[in-house]
Amino acid sequence: MSAAEGTAAQLLEVEGLVTRYPIARGLYGALRRQPKLTVQAVNGVSFSIGAGEMVALVGESGCGKTSTAQTVIRMVASEAGSIRFRGTEIGALGARELRPLRREIQIIYQDPYESLDPRFTVRDTIEEPIRVHGLVDSSAAREAKVHEAMERAGLTPPELFIDRYPHELSGGQRQRVAIAAALVLEPKLLIADEPVSMLDVSVRAGILALLDGLRKDGMGVLMITHDLSTAAHFADRIAVMYLGRIVEEGPAKQVVRNPQHPYTKALISVVPRRDPDQQTVPQILQGETPNPIRMPSGCHFHPRCPVAEARCKEIDPELREVEGVDPGHRAACILLGAL
């Protein structure tokens, strides 16, 4: 959604984001003065998230979903582009100026078995961010905040869990602890990087419902996932990434029901349906995503695209509105409408 049509002020606006990682040449390569190579992890990504909105960034491994999120929270430096959070450009802020903003953008990770310190009790884990940010002085106030965050994260009653160690908790409970530790800082934006992919099916829905509840309470949520079914169910909008670019973006249900980009169409066609009688006709793309060190020319998808034409090798398509489809549904393909 562009800023012009945004109703409320956007929480996060990302424009033309570029992130590159250098590749080690090795001693031999350096001595031979081989050119320095880089991986273009994020290659001109633009999107925005409003308060109370959940945007899902979907795509295959290596498409740049996580790099995008890490660049947004300034864990990784961007090469170009702008990141505006509540109207303030944060892409160039120094560490000191960033600090108060870090409170407002929190991230939770895929693996709650790895992301929690095994020697920290639930209390220690949730309390740590308060201490780091020096938010509350009295221990009573701190304890109250921890309890409140635990209740919001569905760890109720808090007394039951607060003195436990991670190994005494199930996967779903661990992920709730990670969420509580993020909520205790009262962030405006929550980034959830594959929040349920390590969890059992039976508990996934609970965690996703929790994120959905936070969204309804006005939080912005950026969910990174490879699971289109989850994205279609819980997100307001879906952005599909391929090789560092957003190739399609729009209202979640529209994107999965009426995909426009040939890549999205193929991706949707291979998602297994729950009903065995609804046999899908998978449109299997051959090969795997190309190496992002040597980006294909023109449209990055053309070497695997089933409908590519000669000019797709030359023209690098921009995201544009699809005519006759819902407003706010955009795709980056020169053949749009003709497909």
Add this chain to the structure above:
Amino acid sequence: MSSREPVIRVEDLHVWFELPGGGELHAVQGVTFELREGERMGLVGESGCGKTTTILAIMGLLPATASVSGKVILDGEDILVGGEDTISPHRWNDISMVFQGAMNAFNPVKKIGEQIAEPMELHGLASGKAARAQVRELLELVGISGDRADRYPHEFSGGMRQRAAIAMALACSPKVLLADEPTTALDVMVQAQILELLVRLSTTLGKELGLTVILVTHDLPVVAQVCDRAAVMYAGEIVEMGGMSTIYHDPRHPYTRMLFAATPDLLGDDEVISIPGAPPRLDRELVGCPFRPRCDSAFEPCATVHPRRLEPMPGHQALCHLNDSAMTEAAS
């Protein structure tokens, strides 16, 4: 399916693990099923319900702390009866397995082709030139160019390594393939390629007829799209088993219904609902139905009486009092 004899029949399989602090964990509790040639069955359920233990028991690959009882019948012969002595002639030759994470288990300093040839050489089926020729054929069968036999694992992508792992499992031309979470770490596009391969192998295997496949996964949509039948495991038991379509449209165990309801569908609009609670510990005697504390339809007998295995429809089994008119009538 025709009335041909089953290829494999598992009868009243039990597995106990000795616990370090004393006591036992009853991980698999009377699993029984049979499969015909070319059938694909999904074994589904939450982590810790006994899926992997079941297939490791069939392969005779459980650690020494496990004790196993029951039968695994192949061609009329119980291969479990003499322990390792009776299992080993059949392992890889008749039943083989693609292990969870197999694609990351290749030896990084050995060529892929050599590793695929290893089971053939160990089982004395082929060696040298003949083995190399067969490796090429196997690689082509799973959709990899035969020339890549001389490559090392790091030169393969994840999806190709998984194909190579399947090729290795097929090295001794087995009749039954046990695949443990074969697509779990893969992207959807690569997953679709691997699933297509499994379906193709079970429909035709070279010139011969199909491979029988047991697909262990927690991913219900994968099973729904790939398998003819599904067996749902809970707390070490198969609580429901039947044709895929009936399992989905007319489940006879609340656990099956609740598992599907917890799984989002790409185009579905229904609310996705998690299952409260967690599976029970299996290191103590369970009274009544093990699913009762989490069940949304439990009634009086569930607390005290373990449900009988009933066949509410031909070829469809469930382990739930709701199918037992004696129980439902007594309760009402």
